Amino acid sequence: MAEGQESESAGAKRITSLLSFSHDKDVDGLASAAIVWRYANSKALEFGVNLTDYGAFEQVFTGVASRRDTLIVVTDLGMDETTQDIIIRGLSRALTQGCRLVWLDHHQWSDQSIKAILSLPNRPVLKLNHDYCSAEIAQKVLMPRDEVCAELAKIAHDTDFNLREIPVANALTDAVSVLRFGAIDRREEVLDALYPVLSKLAESGVVGVWDDANKKFRDQLLEKRVDNYRKEKAKKMRKALAGHSDHVLYNRLVRIVEIPNGLTSTDMGTFASDPENLIFDGESLDVADLLLMLSQGGMLGIRRGRETVLCNMAAKLFNGGGHPYAAGGEYGLYENFQAACDDIFVTLSKDKTWVVE
Numbered sequence: 001m002a003e004g005q006e007s008e009s010a011g012a013k014r015i016t017s018l019l020s021f022s023h024d025k026d027v028d029g030l031a032s033a034a035i036v037w038r039y040a041n042s043k044a045l046e047f048g049v050n051l052t053d054y055g056a057f058e059q060v061f062t063g064v065a066s067r068r069d070t071l072i073v074v075t076d077l078g079m080d081e082t083t084q085d086i087i088i089r090g091l092s093r094a095l096t097q098g099c100r101l102v103w104l105d106h107h108q109w110s111d112q113s114i115k116a117i118l119s120l121p122n123r124p125v126l127k128l129n130h131d132y133c134s135a136e137i138a139q140k141v142l143m144p145r146d147e148v149c150a151e152l153a154k155i156a157h158d159t160d161f162n163l164r165e166i167p168v169a170n171a172l173t174d175a176v177s178v179l180r181f182g183a184i185d186r187r188e189e190v191l192d193a194l195y196p197v198l199s200k201l202a203e204s205g206v207v208g209v210w211d212d213a214n215k216k217f218r219d220q221l222l223e224k225r226v227d228n229y230r231k232e233k234a235k236k237m238r239k240a241l242a243g244h245s246d247h248v249l250y251n252r253l254v255r256i257v258e259i260p261n262g263l264t265s266t267d268m269g270t271f272a273s274d275p276e277n278l279i280f281d282g283e284s285l286d287v288a289d290l291l292l293m294l295s296q297g298g299m300l301g302i303r304r305g306r307e308t309v310l311c312n313m314a315a316k317l318f319n320g321g322g323h324p325y326a327a328g329g330e331y332g333l334y335e336n337f338q339a340a341c342d343d344i345f346v347t348l349s350k351d352k353t354w355v356v357e
């Protein structure tokens with residue numbers, strides 16, 4: 001036993017740097033990376049970060065194979081099964097070269113993916129917990145006594161569980177969208193666009209980017225961009241909702257809307273669950289039990305207005321998954337929106353698993 005401990009501390013001493021992989025799409029991914037960054041600073045490890053999204057793992061994870069003596073920390077990312085082989089190969093190589101792996105996540109994982117991570121060399125750590133967002137897991141595991149990290153985790157929870165109770169959490173969600181969509185439009189790196197916010201969050205927490213007395217971002221240009229984005233967004237969401245297609249299935253109101261580029265399912269889902277936003281020409285629509293948002297690329301975002309349905313079960317019928325309150329899937333490319341809606345209604349009518357009895 002004593003011998004084992006000795007070799008472990010000798011091994012730990014060799015670690016000189018920390019490489020963080022996190023989700024670029026939302027506040028949870030960003031807050032997780034900021035918490036990991038603070039952990040790296042607390043251990044005096046040289047810090048590097050990669051932000052990515054599903055479908056782009058390959059570019060990001062291929063570089064990992066050349067790392068040595070690095071602590072690799074992955075947060076807010078589930079193993080992407082289509083690129084699992086590439087990820088496992090890269091990580092396996094890194095871990096035999098003295099790297100260590102800590103993977104913290106809250107998405108649904110297949111048994112096969114869990115096994116693939118746990119059978120990697122050099123005793124990888126994998127912590128999965130569906131009751132928390134990823135930033136909360138990172139905070140509890142890595143920085144349990146750090147106040148700044150505790151606040152970051154709280155904010156991430158507010159956005160990830162769609163509670164929308166903390167103003168700065170909403171503002172940061174919009175800032176991530178503005179910066180991310182802006183970078184994508186200009187074909188720039190999302191990481192570069194998010195880096196200034198991320199580094200300030202890591203350095204001094206929320207107070208580094210947000211003036212809470214005035215409920216504004218400290219960066220005036222960012223504040224302006226977010227404000228403008230919110231106005232445009234409200235306009236687009238109203239237009240999208242006006243073109244909705246409704247159908248009652250198993251006594252549940254199912255609504256499909258076409259979601260335009262530049263809007264997230266979370267934004268649309270929140271907007272569409274507020275009765276105040278559902279008044280058209282003096283007539284008010286009911287809040288839908290199940291809301292499906294079809295994007296021009298054929299992706300489906302799924303949210304619910306009541307706890308009478310399970311978004312993740314509906315998503316399963318469209319090759320997707322997620323949580324009961326928020327999920328996503330894929331319908332495929334389409335030309336005629338109404339025909340696509342009818343087709344989606346037919347699929348939902350054939351399987352009752354998404355209905356809470």
Ligand SMILES: [Mn+2]
Pocket residue numbers: 028029076133134160
């Ligand atoms: Mn998350």
